[in-house]
Amino acid sequence: xxxxxxxxxxxxFREGVRDRAIIGIGLFAAxxxxxxxxxxxxxxxxxxxxxxxxxxxxxxxxxxxxxFFLSITLMAKDIDKKTIYCVMSKPLSRSQYIWGKYxxxxxxxxxxxxxxxxxxxxxxxxxxxxxxxxxxxxxxMEYYKAVYALFLMFAVLNAMVIFFSSITTSSFITLxxxxxxxxxxxxxxxxxxxxxxxxxxxxxxxxxxSRMLDIIQYVLPNLSVFDLKVQASHAIFISWNYIAWxxxxxxxxxxxxxxxxSMIFSKxxxx
Amino acid sequence: xxxLKNITKSYTxxxxxxxxxxxxxxSLDIQQxxxxxxxxxxxxxxxxIIKMIMGFIRPDEGEVFIENxxxxxxxxxxxxxYLPENPYFYNNLTVLELLRFSTAASGVPKSLAEERxxxxxxxxxxxxxxxxxxxxxxxxxxxxxxxxFSLVHDPKIVxxxxxxxxxxxxxxxxxxxxxxxxxxxxxxxxxxxxxxxDVERICDRVAIMDKGHLKRMFxxxxxxxxTMEEIxxxxxxxx
Numbered sequence: 001x002x003x004x005x006x007x008x009x010x011x012x013f014r015e016g017v018r019d020r021a022i023i024g025i026g027l028f029a030a031x032x033x034x035x036x037x038x039x040x041x042x043x044x045x046x047x048x049x050x051x052x053x054x055x056x057x058x059x060x061x062x063x064x065x066x067x068f069f070l071s072i073t074l075m076a077k078d079i080d081k082k083t084i085y086c087v088m089s090k091p092l093s094r095s096q097y098i099w100g101k102y103x104x105x106x107x108x109x110x111x112x113x114x115x116x117x118x119x120x121x122x123x124x125x126x127x128x129x130x131x132x133x134x135x136x137x138x139x140x141m142e143y144y145k146a147v148y149a150l151f152l153m154f155a156v157l158n159a160m161v162i163f164f165s166s167i168t169t170s171s172f173i174t175l176x177x178x179x180x181x182x183x184x185x186x187x188x189x190x191x192x193x194x195x196x197x198x199x200x201x202x203x204x205x206x207x208x209x210s211r212m213l214d215i216i217q218y219v220l221p222n223l224s225v226f227d228l229k230v231q232a233s234h235a236i237f238i239s240w241n242y243i244a245w246x247x248x249x250x251x252x253x254x255x256x257x258x259x260x261x262s263m264i265f266s267k268x269x270x271x
Numbered sequence: 272x273x274x275l276k277n278i279t280k281s282y283t284x285x286x287x288x289x290x291x292x293x294x295x296x297x298s299l300d301i302q303q304x305x306x307x308x309x310x311x312x313x314x315x316x317x318x319x320i321i322k323m324i325m326g327f328i329r330p331d332e333g334e335v336f337i338e339n340x341x342x343x344x345x346x347x348x349x350x351x352x353y354l355p356e357n358p359y360f361y362n363n364l365t366v367l368e369l370l371r372f373s374t375a376a377s378g379v380p381k382s383l384a385e386e387r388x389x390x391x392x393x394x395x396x397x398x399x400x401x402x403x404x405x406x407x408x409x410x411x412x413x414x415x416x417x418x419x420f421s422l423v424h425d426p427k428i429v430x431x432x433x434x435x436x437x438x439x440x441x442x443x444x445x446x447x448x449x450x451x452x453x454x455x456x457x458x459x460x461x462x463x464x465x466x467x468x469d470v471e472r473i474c475d476r477v478a479i480m481d482k483g484h485l486k487r488m489f490x491x492x493x494x495x496x497x498t499m500e501e502i503x504x505x506x507x508x509x510x
Contacts (some may be wrong), residue, residue, distance in 0.1 A: 007375035011361065018363035018404070081359050086420060089353035090326055090376035091345040187282070270327040271282065 002011035004092050005100045011087075012074055012104025018113065021069050029062035029116050033123045038128055047134035051127045052233040055120040055144055059113065064155040064182070066112055068175060071105045071161045084270060085206035102162050102258055109154050117147055139235040145243055146232035149169030150248040157182060159261075160221065161260035166261040166268065184216070185223035192217050221253050272428055272459045273301040273324060278333030280319050287363060291398075293319040295483040296333070306450065306460040308474030315480040316465045318356060321432050324461070325345060325353055337428065349377065352426035356433040356463075358417035359474055362406035366416045369405070373411045377424035384423075391419045410437035418446065422453075429453060430461045432487060435469060447473060471499035479506045 016022065036054045040047045078084045078101070087097065107160040111213070126137040157178070160196050191212060195205055205213075225246050278297050281290040289320065300309045308319045322328045323335050323362060326342030333336040340347035360369055374384035392398040393413040400408070405416065414437045421429060431450070437441050443466075450473050452461055464470050471491075477489045477499070487506045495504070 004376050009373050011364065011372045013370060017365050056281060072466075081362060082355070085325075085327065085353070085355045085358050086358060086417070088327065089348060089351065089355075089421070090373065090380075091347075091349040091387040092376055093345045096345075269329065271322065 001096065004090075004096050005103060008092065008097065008100025009103035010089065012101055012235075013107040013111075016067065016070055016074050016104065016108040019073070022066070022074075022108070022112070024075065025062050025065045025069075026115065028065070029058045030119055032058040033060070033116070037127055037130070040085065040131065043136075047131050048129070048138040048235075049231065051124050051231040052138070052143060052146075053229060054134055055124060055143075056150065056229045056232060059116055059147060059150050062112065062116060063109065063150060066189065067154060067157050067161060070108065071158050072165070072175050072178065075101050075162055075165040076168070076174045079165065079169070079270070080171055081112060088270065095265040096270075098162060098166065098258055098262045098265055102159060102254075105158050105162075108156060109151065109158065112131050113147065113151050117144070118248050120147075132186060137235045139232075139237075142228075142232045142238055145238045146228035147227040148243070149246060152246055153223050156221045156226075156250050156253050156257075157185075159257040163257045163261040166265040181220060182223065185221045186227075187224075188217050188220050189222050189224045191245050195211045212246060214259045222249075272303045272338060273299070273461065274334075274336040275299040275320070275323075275358075276322075276334045276336075278323060278330040278363045280316075280323065280328065280336060282329050283324070283405060286316075292483050294323075294330075297480075297485045298333075299478065299485075301459060301461060303459050304454070305475040306454055306462055306473055307482060308462045308464065308470040308477040310464065310477060310479035310499075312469055312507065314482070318432060318498070319483075320480075321353075321430055321463060325351075325458075326429060328409060350427040352424065352429045354417045354421040354429075354431045358365075358413060358420070360405050360413065360416065363404055365402050365404055366392065366419065369403045369416065370419055372483070373420050373423050377426075379424050383408075387423055387425065388419075391423055395419055411439060411442050414438055415442065415445075418449065422449070426458070426478040428459045428461070432463045433465065435464060436468055441451050443469070456502035467499045467503055481504055481507055 033055055036051050039054060041052050043050050078087070084097075092100070128138065160181050161174060161178050164174040168174050168177070195210070195213065196201070228238055230236070276298055278294060280291065280294040281292045283289065284291045297316075297320065310318065311317050315321050319328070323330050324342060326347065328341070335342050337347040337351065349421070370388045370391070371384065374388065376405065379387070385416065385431050389398065395418055397412065397415055397419065400412065405413065408416065414434070418434060421431070438446065447469065450460060450462070462474055474491065476488065476490045478485055479502070487502070489502070
């Protein structure tokens with residue numbers, strides 16, 4: 001069973017990494033990271049914070065571009081363009097197809113992040129050499145923890161893409177749902193905190209809406225827990241416990257999504 | 272080998288979800304070692320039958336068995352090869368990678384797989400283009416890659432949906448030779464085509480379908496003085 005999943009994920013990985021889009025996204029991220037060296041010279045203070053912010057933003061943006069332009073192509077267009085007929089003519093179950101696709105996409109994100117980590121480390125190291133006085137409080141460990149947390153966020157978001165691809169028949173609808181989930185997942189925690197605060201209480205939100213928000217906050221992924229930019233840029237220690245918890249959260253959330261996607265996809269007609 | 276028992280399949284056609292029968296109460300029993308042809312006009316239900324055999328869609332009524340297994344069971348496809356009509360593969364892969372996936376997913380040992388891949392690519396004249404990406408292939412080359420994909424794991428049952436599509440006369444001859452070679456090796460072949468000459472030449476038994484119904488089934492020996500084309504036209508025009 002694992003061999004079949006692995007063979008499909010290798011196929012997906014190869015198809016994905018040779019896509020022209022990945023070169024464009026990689027170049028864009030590399031340029032954005034290189035710009036750090038020029039941009040920080042324009043700042044008068046907290047140069048390490050600016051460098052970390054720009055580099056982590058490049059990770060986020062390239063991860064989003066990969067998810068919305070490459071992952072969706074790899075999964076939803078498989079169904080759109082009927083490439084799936086060739087894959088499913090092999091003795092693969094529908095759930096093996098779902099897991100194989102997800103693992104392949106995850107390998108692509110992992111590879112992109114590995115390359116970008118090397119590149120961003122180089123730019124930050126150069127900036128550190130250039131402006132050593134401003135990097136006294138910088139912590140490589142916290143920076144890498146923030147990069148890892150971003151990777152976890154994209155693992156969840158791509159599981160979401162797979163889930164939406166299994167229930168919709170169009171790659172455009174998958175894209176739309178995925179973007180909405182990303183925005184909602186990033187902001188849901190802030191909305192709930194606001195509503196529970198004094199100002200929120202004063203807004204007199206109706207009971208049904210309040211209940212709906214309660215449900216939504218548990219159904220949607222809370223993507224803000226993976227955003228450790230502030231801690232990394234200020235070199236604030238991020239506990240290993242926290243890293244373990246968000247890893248577990250990403251793992252459980254993605255697994256649930258993939259199981260649900262497998263169940264739905266098993267019933268789906270590939271007409 | 273392939274048994275269809277009273278299968279019916281409908282599709283919803285419009286916004287009001289009105290159902291239209293694509294296949295209506297069809298029963299077939301395709302024996303081991305025979306080449307069974309399905310012919311019919313566009314929309315006759317040939318591809319729907321193939322999709323049910325491959326497990327892509329399920330019949331509304333009736334049952335399908337592949338070597339006594341339900342097509343929903345992935346194991347039913349272990350000994351099957353399938354060439355879809357107008358195969359569409361991953362553009363950025365090479366045919367070599369595609370065939371390696373095919374053999375790995377079918378559980379063919381690596382050493383044997385490499386041998387089979389090389390031999391098949393030479394047969395279909397794609398060996399020199401094996402490291403070229405599929406997006407650089409012509410339509411005929413993609414079709415030949417699809418034929419390799421369906422045969423590389425040496426399946427017992429081969430389902431070919433319009434295998435001659437996009438092929439030049441040399442390519443068509445190559446496919447006919449391949450199919451006859453498969454038959455000589457005792458494989459079961461389900462062959463769908465619009466090219467009646469090819470069906471007449473290679474099929475042992477033929478089913479004529481029209482608007483989802485099985486109109487006639489006959490063997491090569493039943494042809495007599497009539498050509499396949501005459502039988503087909505007479506059967507369709509009768510209805």
